[in-house]
Amino acid sequence: MILNRSYASAETVLFAYQGLVLRPPPFEYLLLGYALSALPACWLPLQLRAPSHLAIWITYVTLIVPMTFFPYHVSKYPPERVTILVLSMMGAFMMYALLLLNLRPIRIRPIPFSHRSMFWVLLIATGGLALAVAALNGFRLELSLEDTYTRRLEARETATSGSLAGYALAWLAGSFAPLSITYGLIRKRWLLVATGVVGLMAIFSFSGTKSSLFTPIIVLLLFWLVRTGRRSFAPTLILGATALVWISMFLWVNKGNPILSESFSRRLIISKGVSTTFYWQAFEREPMMMRDSIFARLIGRPDVLPKSRIIGRDYGFGVDENYNANAWASAFGNFGYPGLLLCSLLCAILLKLVDGLANESSFELAAVSGAFFAIVWGEQAVETTLLSSGVVVTLGLLWLLSGCKATRTASPPALTAEAAGA
Numbered sequence: 104m105i106l107n108r109s110y111a112s113a114e115t116v117l118f119a120y121q122g123l124v125l126r127p128p129p130f131e132y133l134l135l136g137y138a139l140s141a142l143p144a145c146w147l148p149l150q151l152r153a154p155s156h157l158a159i160w161i162t163y164v165t166l167i168v169p170m171t172f173f174p175y176h177v178s179k180y181p182p183e184r185v186t187i188l189v190l191s192m193m194g195a196f197m198m199y200a201l202l203l204l205n206l207r208p209i210r211i212r213p214i215p216f217s218h219r220s221m222f223w224v225l226l227i228a229t230g231g232l233a234l235a236v237a238a239l240n241g242f243r244l245e246l247s248l249e250d251t252y253t254r255r256l257e258a259r260e261t262a263t264s265g266s267l268a269g270y271a272l273a274w275l276a277g278s279f280a281p282l283s284i285t286y287g288l289i290r291k292r293w294l295l296v297a298t299g300v301v302g303l304m305a306i307f308s309f310s311g312t313k314s315s316l317f318t319p320i321i322v323l324l325l326f327w328l329v330r331t332g333r334r335s336f337a338p339t340l341i342l343g344a345t346a347l348v349w350i351s352m353f354l355w356v357n358k359g360n361p362i363l364s365e366s367f368s369r370r371l372i373i374s375k376g377v378s379t380t381f382y383w384q385a386f387e388r389e390p391m392m393m394r395d396s397i398f399a400r401l402i403g404r405p406d407v408l409p410k411s412r413i414i415g416r417d418y419g420f421g422v423d424e425n426y427n428a429n430a431w432a433s434a435f436g437n438f439g440y441p442g443l444l445l446c447s448l449l450c451a452i453l454l455k456l457v458d459g460l461a462n463e464s465s466f467e468l469a470a471v472s473g474a475f476f477a478i479v480w481g482e483q484a485v486e487t488t489l490l491s492s493g494v495v496v497t498l499g500l501l502w503l504l505s506g507c508k509a510t511r512t513a514s515p516p517a518l519t520a521e522a523a524g525a
Contacts, residue, residue, distance in 0.1 A: 105345055106372065107172060109352040113364045114373055117355065122377060122418050123369070128175035128182045135186070136171040139193055143167060144341070147200060151333040154461045154470035155203045155454040157325070158477035160337055164344050165481050166375045166429060167196050173376030178384065188383045191440055195431055199447035206451065208459035216506030218290065224503070225295055229283045232275040233302035239268055240309040248362065251311030258310035270490070275302050276315050277479060278493030282500055284322045285471045313366050321478075322471065329470045348372070375481055378428035379435075381418045386410070386436040393437050396486065410436045433484035449485050450476075453494065460501040468504065472497050 115125045127133065143163050148156050170192045178185045239261055245254065262268035280299040287295030299319070306315040324343070332339050351363035393399055395409040408422070410433065415424030427433075430450065434442035454473050461469030479492040488494045 105349050105352070106168065106368075109348050109364070109368055110173070110176075110373060113352045113355040113361075114369050117361050117364060118369055122177055122381070123373065124176060126176045128185075132175055132182045132186070133172075136175075136189075139189065140168045140171045142193075143196065143200070144337075147337065148204065149335070149337045151329065151336045151470065153203075153208070153458045154466060154473045155458050157329065157336065157340075157470050158454050158473040159200050159203055160340050161474055161477040162196065162199070162481070164340060165372050165478075166379075166431070167193065169372050169374075169376035170379060171376075173373060174380040174383075177377050178380050180384070185380075188380065191443055192379065192431065195443035195447045198444055199451055202447065202451035203454055206455050208462060209452070209455045210459040210462065211456070211502055211505070213502065213505040216503050218507050221286070221500075221504055221507060222290070222292055222295065224500075225279065225283045225286060226298060229275065229279040229295070229298045229302050232271050232279060233298065233305045235268075235271045236275060236302070236305040236309050240305070243308065244304075245308045245311075246304070248313075251313060254309065254311030258312075262310070272306060272310065273491045274493040274496055276306050276312070276318070276493075277475065277488075278496040278500070280306075280315075281318060281322050281475055282468070282472065282497065284319060285326055285468050286465075286504075288323075288326055289465055289467055314370075317366060325471045325474050326467060329467045344372075371478075371481065375429050378414070378426065379432040381414050381426070382410070382428050382432040382436045385414060385417060387439065390435070390439045390442070391437050396437075427483055429482060430480040430485045430488070433487075446485060450480060453485075453498075456498060457501065460498070460505050462505075465504060469501060472501060 110123070111125055115123050117123075147159060147163065151157060171189055174185045174188055175182055178188075239258075258272075262272050280302040283295045283299035283302070287293060287297075287299065299322075303315045303318050306312055328336050328339060347363065348368050351368045354360040354362070355364050391407075391410055394404060394407050400406065408416075409425075411425045411427050412422050414428070415426035416422040419426045428436075431443050431446045434446035436442070438445060453476065457469050457473045457476070475497070476488070476494060479488045479494070483492060
């Protein structure tokens with residue numbers, strides 16, 4: 104109810120130019136939305152027993168809840184047809200959640216490593232990437248919120264997608280900096296925490312990406328939630344998200360301040376329902392079948408206009424706009440309705456890898472990492488996040504960390520030999 108009220112009083116005023124319009128469906132569809140949005144909360148786990156449980160709830164709050172309401176507002180189709188999309192997304196989410204709740208963790212045999220080595224790996228990698236990003240910006244410190252879009256456009260020209268500079272930005276923002284902050288909190292290595300924060304500030308100074316500005320706060324909140332609220336994390340997450348939506352609405356309506364609405368309510372929640380609807384309308388009849396992917400280029404297929412550019416052309420500011428969507432919407436754009444199920448399967452497998460690595464490393468670090476996977480899947484395709492958002496890098500670092508426990512618990516060879524001799 105608060106989310107719908109915020110949409111009506113804040114987001115449709117601030118972001119009507121992005122297609123966020125107020126077009127309420129008939130009352131029965133509003134009731135259906137409330138019923139569907141409440142349904143998963145009746146059977147999802149309320150206690151945090153595996154790292155992937157946090158990812159399930161983040162996907163539920165930031166993707167499934169908005170999918171039950173906002174497609175009806177922005178779609179050009181009648182409500183009865185939009186309900187097909189809503190129910191399809193709900194079915195894909197149920198498959199995703201049931202796989203994570205019932206599959207066994209996927210275990211990878213650790214290699215001997217040490218916490219001292221992990222400290223230096225994170226410090227050197229995070230610090231080095233931070234210096235590289237700062238060098239791209241001429242070592243200038245730009246923390247103003249007023250010219251973020253100008254800086255973002257300039258950064259896209261300097262650090263293009265697929266370039267070394269682009270990977271430096273992506274891996275620092277999506278993997279090394281969050282991991283350094285979380286690992287530093289766990290091990291009380293404050294130099295790592297500071298290095299991660301400095302790296303994220305370097306990204307914001309260079310590219311104006313507000314998500315990097317708020318990432319340290321998100322990491323701290325997730326870490327606090329995992330460490331202190333395992334038995335009550337789900338209600339805390341829902342109440343926290345609801346409170347932030349209400350605060351963002353209050354700030355705009357009463358103070359004229361749009362920053363929280365722009366950075367949280369619209370970006371992390373409402374936009375998921377909107378962008379998924381646009382992808383559904385554009386590719387329902389003719390999926391792209393990954394013709395715009397790197398895999399198509401590798402086998403010699405001709406370049407075509409990417410899905411994100413098509414949506415930018417049809418629903419945004421033009422063909423130059425990169426209108427990305429969440430992992431499920433992107434999978435639908437490639438394969439239609441079967442793509443929703445394929446996306447659920449791939450995401451579940453990757454998170455079960457995180458669950459398996461958590462058994463040998465750190466539960467808190469694995470849970471926060473899985474949460475970040477859920478967050479980036481809310482904005483990009485699964486295959487894109489593997490390299491561009493550092494999912495593979497994070498999995499590799501968690502695998503190295505799992506070797507720290509193996510090193511600590513293994514018996515020294517000499518002792519083993521003496522025991523054998525005895």
